Amino acid sequence: MRFFQSLSICWRTLFLFLSIPFSISLVMDARASSTIAVFEWTIAEALLSLDSPPVLMGNIAAFHNWTGNDYVGTNITDIGTQLFPNMELLSSIAPQHIFLVPRQTRLKNALADIASSDVINSYPYTNNNSDDLWSKFDAFVLELGQLSGRKAKAEQLIINTQSQLESLKRELDHQPPLLVVQLITEQYVRVYGENSMFQGVLARISHRV
Numbered sequence: 001m002r003f004f005q006s007l008s009i010c011w012r013t014l015f016l017f018l019s020i021p022f023s024i025s026l027v028m029d030a031r032a033s034s035t036i037a038v039f040e041w042t043i044a045e046a047l048l049s050l051d052s053p054p055v056l057m058g059n060i061a062a063f064h065n066w067t068g069n070d071y072v073g074t075n076i077t078d079i080g081t082q083l084f085p086n087m088e089l090l091s092s093i094a095p096q097h098i099f100l101v102p103r104q105t106r107l108k109n110a111l112a113d114i115a116s117s118d119v120i121n122s123y124p125y126t127n128n129n130s131d132d133l134w135s136k137f138d139a140f141v142l143e144l145g146q147l148s149g150r151k152a153k154a155e156q157l158i159i160n161t162q163s164q165l166e167s168l169k170r171e172l173d174h175q176p177p178l179l180v181v182q183l184i185t186e187q188y189v190r191v192y193g194e195n196s197m198f199q200g201v202l203a204r205i206s207h208r209v
Helices: 002-006 009-033 041-049 060-066 087-093 102-111 133-147 151-171 197-204
Strands: 036-038 055-057 076-078 097-100 116-119 180-183 189-192
Touching: 036 041, 041 055, 041 060, 041 133, 060 076, 097 102, 097 133, 102 116, 133 151, 133 197, 151 197, 180 197, 189 197
Parallel strands: 036 055, 036 097, 055 076, 097 116
Antiparallel strands: 180 189
16 A cells, blocks of 8 residues: 555556556456346246346346336346347357257357357246146256256245245135136237146145136
């Protein structure tokens, strides 16, 4: 400190000026080395639930609406849209990893010059029907935890979720079968039944769809 104070104002100014680019470079390198880019909201929400590094994703405003604003204030950077991310912005940030769902495998070559990418093979929403969709959710969370360096958090999230469902099961009275629908437009609705996420949740609290 005394050495720095002994320098003339001119030399101190020059020293600070020259150190600024180096400091900015360190910040950018730290930011890039701890970011994960995704093009699918299910992966994004799972990562945020694991307190992941900063997430790069598209359509942030719509994502917050989709998740009920549960992740407002978290470290998310908008990179355009899910289908057409801003490749120049993505390249300038240079994330550490890019996570893709199976249907996005074709993007691996286009993204190779930006960052390494991993296809999340346990992604639950595929055309492969399963009698136990819930086990696919668990596998999905565990795979993301493993790839993002948060295996312990992923295991704990599964335990906490099961505990919460068990608590709800004890608190809720018996109910008749439920019809779960989503309003798409004024003319169309989406009906959720067997092998849906809602059925998986309701089955664990002893309700029928």
